[in-house]
Amino acid sequence: MNIRQMIKENNRLQDAMTPDNLSYYQDMVVYIRSSAVQERQCEELLLEMARRLLDAQDKGKDAKDVFGNDLESYCKEQIERLPKRKGLSALQYHLMIPWIALTWFFFVQAIVGFVTMWAGGPVERMTQVRISTLILIAGGAYVLIHVLMKWMKSDAFKPEAAQRKISARNIGVYVAITVLILVAGVWLGRHLPVLVIAPWVSLFIFLIGLTGTKLLFSTK
Structure with missing residues (x-):
């Protein structure tokens, strides 16, 4: 079977x-x-x-x-008592989520850029990428995914009533994290430069990121 x-x-x-x-x-x-x-x-x-x-x-x-x-x-x-999967190293484990988040960010950036070019829109605006945005995407994805995984595992053995109570608290924590991310984004945006990345460059970065995902984080 x-x-x-x-x-x-x-x-x-x-x-x-x-x-x-x-x-x-x-x-x-x-x-x-x-x-x-x-x-x-x-x-x-x-x-x-x-x-x-x-x-x-x-x-x-x-x-x-x-x-x-x-x-x-x-x-x-x-x-x-059971055999474990071949796992990621500590460095791989901590890098994987930010890497994947940024990889797909550049995919979206490339698609939006190409569509804007095709539609005759303001391409210059679509090619601007704030370094602060990249930092927040990487850091925000890391925090939210790891917190979510921790709660999913810990809630599995709690009574249903306790799960409802914790879920309400979780919502509050998510809101707080979101607010912190937005505040940090505004502050960083005032101090860090803006990169100009053409759609084809974003696509190239995405392909590198996709290849790197398979090479760096595969457990096979």
């Missing part, structure tokens, strides 16, 4: 779970799939857990009877 077939079988098994058992199991799915376990071993573990849960369910038991009250500790214990 390949990975796609295992995922399909996993979804089929989830359809047979009671709502409470399904809620517990899906929390474990989120946690395990976001771990560093190799993908095949990850799906094999999830299938094993789903089958164990359904066997217990047929005997009148629930997820707590099978996996205990501390699901996070249980999942950590299971993950530790």
Whole structure:
């Protein structure tokens, strides 16, 4: 059974779970799939857990009877005994998100520039790129993605009511980060120069960034 077939079988098994058992199991799915376990071993573990849960369910038991009250500790214990994916180095890990964010920024910049040229619009304005904008895109993407990933993983084992409460707090944090980014952008924009980058140069930078993404951040 390949990975796609295992995922399909996993979804089929989830359809047979009671709502409470399904809620517990899906929390474990989120946690395990976001771990560093190799993908095949990850799906094999999830299938094993789903089958164990359904066997217990047929005997009148629930997820707590099978996996205990501390699901996070249980999942950590299971993950530790499985082989891990080849990971990125610390430097690669910290550079990847800003690199990808800037790569696609220049793609958009190139497309907008070419469309503006085709439409006979103000090309000069479209070729202006503030250094402050590049810094904010790189830094903002890094902060938001890492914070989001951390909360997604930590919220998986919290009760639903607690998740709603934390979600409201998360919204406040996102708003605060957005305000800080805007304020920093205004301040940096007054002190840093503006670059003039033609659409074809933006496209070239995008292609370099795309190639670099495969060469620098591939784990294969």
